[in-house]
Amino acid sequence: xxxxxxxxxxxVQPGRSxxxxxxxxxxTFSNYGMAWVRQAPKKGLEWVAYISYDGGSTYYRxxxxxxxxxxxxxxxxxxxxxxxxxxxxxxxxYYCTILTTGGWFAYWGQGTLVTVSS
Amino acid sequence: xxxxTQSPSNLAASPGESVSINCKASKSISKYLxxxxxxxxxxxxxxxxxxxxxxxxxPSRFSGSGSGTDFTLTIRxxxxxxxxxxxxxxxxxxxxxxxAGTKLELK
Numbered sequence: 202x203x204x205x206x207x208x209x210x211x212x213v214q215p216g217r218s219x220x221x222x223x224x225x226x227x228x229t230f231s232n233y234g235m236a237w238v239r240q241a242p243k244k245g246l247e248w249v250a251y252i253s254y255d256g257g258s259t260y261y262r263x264x265x266x267x268x269x270x271x272x273x274x275x276x277x278x279x280x281x282x283x284x285x286x287x288x289x290x291x292x293x294x295y296y297c298t299i300l301t302t303g304g305w306f307a308y309w310g311q312g313t314l315v316t317v318s319s
Numbered sequence: 320x321x322x323x324t325q326s327p328s329n330l331a332a333s334p335g336e337s338v339s340i341n342c343k344a345s346k347s348i349s350k351y352l353x354x355x356x357x358x359x360x361x362x363x364x365x366x367x368x369x370x371x372x373x374x375x376x377x378p379s380r381f382s383g384s385g386s387g388t389d390f391t392l393t394i395r396x397x398x399x400x401x402x403x404x405x406x407x408x409x410x411x412x413x414x415x416x417x418x419a420g421t422k423l424e425l426k
Binding site: 205245246247248260262296300301303304305306307308309310311 | 355
């Protein structure tokens with residue numbers, strides 16, 4: 202059974218940093234591209250970042266470019282999202298997902314809430 | 320970015336009924352649309368991709384149709400576990416974009 206378990210969320214002040222992790226199991230992690238998708242409170246879903254199966258390619262949505270870094274450790278079957286210079290508009294639940302080559306999100310974790318507030 | 324517009328925003332129905340949720344893209348996305356279900360305390364679930372292909376495990380009472388800019392998710396013979404939020408997502412081009420969601424509530 203595919204499992205994606207996010208951790209690392211919490212309350213952080215504007216301008217500070219936070220690193221999210223996603224522990225994957227139940228599939229061959231190193232074979233799949235992965236992505237982070239976020240959802241602001243009472244809002245819709247928004248793709249944030251993508252990393253290829255080997256970490257060789259990464260893509261970001263424009264508002265987070267230069268502030269967020271997606272990475273992975275295939276030996277540990279773990280996905281990361283380093284978030285720097287956080288803003289109030291980054292407040293959201295962040296979901297770890299498997300992004301297929303076809304472009305749909307095949308599996309999701311239950312999410313970790315990040316609240317950016319002073 | 321491709322804008323996705325879902326309708327209705329809210330929908331009330333009873334078990335056993337059939338419902339349809341619509342999704343409109345701001346430009347043609349061919350057949351490349353996915354549907355997801357979101358329920359509190361559970362991981363989001365992929366239901367359908369490429370417009371009409373059921374993800375493994377999706378009950379046959381779910382169906383997807385459409386191409387170009389207009390798509391529909393139909394749920395026949397509603398079961399109690401079907402109530403929740405539904406999102407569409409275009410997977411034709413980067414960046415992937417989602418609709419704002421449709422809340423399916425018990426009447």
